[in-house]
Amino acid sequence: DWSDYSHLWSENPDLNFELLNNKRNKHDGVFWMPFISFVKYFECVDICKLRHNWYEVRDSSNFYPVPKMMQAYYLTISYATELDITLHRKISKNLRIQRSDVSLCIAVINMEEQSNGNYRIYSMPIVSRRDQHKLISTNGFLQPGTYVILPFLFNQVNKYLDNTQFTIGELFTVVENSKIRYEFSIIIIVRKF
Incomplete structure (x- = not known):
C-alpha cells in the first residue's frame, strides 16, 4: 500500500495526481500510506518546527x-x-x-x-x-x-x-x-x- 505503484492509487486518481505528481523523483524518500497503516506501524510523530534560519x-x-x-x-x-x-x-x-x-x-x-x-x-x-x-x-x-x-x-x-x-x-x-x-x-x- 505504500509504494508509488500501489493499486490503491487507481482507486483514488485525484490523490494520485495531487500527491505523486509533485514528487521530485521516484527515490526522494517521500511516500504515502493509508491512515490505518500509519496508526498500525507508528507510535508517534515529531512535527518539525525547523525554519530556514534554524x-x-x-x-x-x-x-x-x-x-x-x-x-x-x-x-x-x-x-x-x-x-x-x-x-x-x-x-x-x-x-x-x-x-x-x-x-x-x-x-x-x-x-x-x-x-x-x-x-x-x-x-x-x-x-x-x-x-x-x-x-x-x-x-x-x-x-x-x-x-x-x-x-x-x-x-x-x-x-x-x-x-x-x-x-x-x-x-x-x-x-x-x-x-x-x-x-x-x-x-x-x-x-x-
Whole structure:
C-alpha cells in the first residue's frame, strides 16, 4: 500500500495526481500510506518546527545508572536564542510493558562559574513537565551564557537500562554543545535573534 505503484492509487486518481505528481523523483524518500497503516506501524510523530534560519543536530546515546553522577549536555549560547528540545526514549518491544512506569523530564540549567573554579546553579530557565510518555518536548528562550541540559528518567520499579534519544537542533554559529560524562541522544533546535 505504500509504494508509488500501489493499486490503491487507481482507486483514488485525484490523490494520485495531487500527491505523486509533485514528487521530485521516484527515490526522494517521500511516500504515502493509508491512515490505518500509519496508526498500525507508528507510535508517534515529531512535527518539525525547523525554519530556514534554524539548524538541527541529533545525537543518540544511552543512559547508564551511575551512582553520584548525572548525565548531561554542556551548552554555550553566544546570542539570545530560541530553543526546542525533545527527549525520546527508545523502547524495545519485548520490554515495553516493564518500562511503562518510566517518566521523562528535561531541565535546562544556567551555570555560573565561581572564582574557585567550581560551578553553581544560577537559574533553571527551561523545565519540561514530567510525563510517562515515550517522548517529552519543551522549548524556551535563552540569553547568552553557559547551560547544562539534563534529561531525567524517573523509574521506581525496575532497574532496566534506558536507551534515551534526545534531539538537538541548533543555529550552528550560536550554539556549541559537548557531552559531559553521560551518553544519550539529544535534539535542540535553536534560533538566533
